[in-house]
Amino acid sequence: MPIVQILANSLIRAVELGLLAIGLTMVYDLLKFANFSHTEFAILGAYLAFLFNVTLGLNIFLSAIGAAILTGFIGISLDRAIFERLRGAGSVTLMVTSFGLAIVLRNIVRAIWGADIKGYAIGLQRPVKFLGARMTPIQMWIIAIAALFMVAFHLLLHKTKLGKSMRATSDNPSLAEASGIDTVKVIRWVWFISTSFAAVGGILIGLETQLHPQMGFVLLLPVFCATILGGIGNPYGAVVGALALGLVENFGLYFNFGNIINLGGVFNLVGEIYVPTSYKPVISFAILIIILLIRPSGIMGRKREG
């Protein structure tokens, strides 16, 4: 496979994971817990878009916007119903609760839409040649839309009053409160952004592949991996982590590990060794474990206690 093609595939994977990782890292940073239900919001959003797009026959853009906003409100509501009651509790309690919520969301999706594979009404996608790589128009849209959301997020964080309050609240909630920031409102906004970004990510993945109730679980490890890789609490790191993971996942399959053992042709100890495709998911776990061993704070993380 030409290198340009692998790069293109990596980029698509990276922007999808990046949108999800931004949302995960925001809630992680603000509320100090790993939200195991995060990727289930992505799937919920993707299926809501399916409802608008296929069942109700709306345009895919309108469906995606509607689904993302709706998912954002579901995120706020579930925070108020569940996590707000546990604000003082330790991170383990919140984590186990979010694990329970993940199972509830996943199975609600399965109960409503069934376990078989579904797809959006976007017609057959024919790949076109673009800078030497073959991409479908929808894949180009995916990169453009995800990039748009990332830029919007950057502007929101640095150019608006809300962004300033968000940063202040995650740095020091009590100081933010004392300075007159409505932290309750900030937390709601963070949930809204986190879960609606997740929904957009889920919809983009659904557009590129297809919809399946287990998608949330399949995405869980790569998204956590990108988040930890980039340093928990750092949205820019999350995007960089997603990019790194996308590259390693895609290049990993085409890399001849026999070359390392043979020291690039100096010896001829072994033949060609490739990672079997069936082990592709293992690549992200392997990176995760290596990162945890070497640098648990991530490549761009602030130093945090172990």
Added chain:
Amino acid sequence: MGIVSFLIYLSIMTGIYAILSLSLNFQYGFAGLVNFGHVAFFCIGAYASTLLVMGGVPFLAGVLGAMIFAGVFGFLISIPTAGLKEDYWAIVTIAAAEIVRLFFLNEAWLAEGAFGIRGIPQPLRALFSTSTYPAFYLGMVLIFLGITYFALRLLTRTPFGRVLKAMREGDDLPRAFGKNVLRFRMKSMAIGAAFAGLAGSLFAHYITFICPWNFMPIETFIIWAMVVVGGQGNHLGAIAGAVIIQVFYVSTRFAKDYIPIEAELLASLRMVIIGLLVVLFMIFRRKGLLGEKKRSYRLSGEG
């Protein structure tokens, strides 16, 4: 299936899950280890025992082998995480469980891959008839459950167990007493994993057919639900939770015989209810039904 044989089946499965629940409770309820990949040890135990016994080793040696393999694996995955926060434990254990499942799914040379292993031998099968054998197996499961219960109860009452409980509340206190908290974490991970391996062995020789689909990540969640509902940090609570969740889980399978509902929808709704139970217990009754017995210590000379 007659009512008696159904009840025996239900009791055997409950007994096996009670061992899983006790072992997770030991790790989470006592040592505070957030193990979201417990099914990995169950899986390793099942495969290790199956392969050993089919290779000609006696049943009890197979059980022991299952415990050793699962325990060693538990020890290994605690190496990168022992010094890290709970969040990392959760994610690394999920990852480890997926690696284990993918391994058994893809490595057909070792354990038949996706087809699974059929015709797993059952201990002392020749001494019983087809109708009486399940009763014997139930007795055996209960004996192993009793051994697990008393072993873990004993362990948590020793100074070792007190260090674990102190560690759960934070590393500073045990560190101040010169305890190596990393080593304690690794040991408790290995011990819990070994008992989950025991449950895996009992499962494999009862069902006589195992495949990677038996060990999906959802099993871990079901074991968590047992610990959360029954009461973390309480051995009897872990058993009670296993009984409640298992009876609910198995009996709702027959709901479709009485109300017109698709099996797929029923399976989803059942998991929605178990998930909701966990969320509600975490909000309203975090200590579970039974909860941990707090021992109070009084300073001498006071009261």
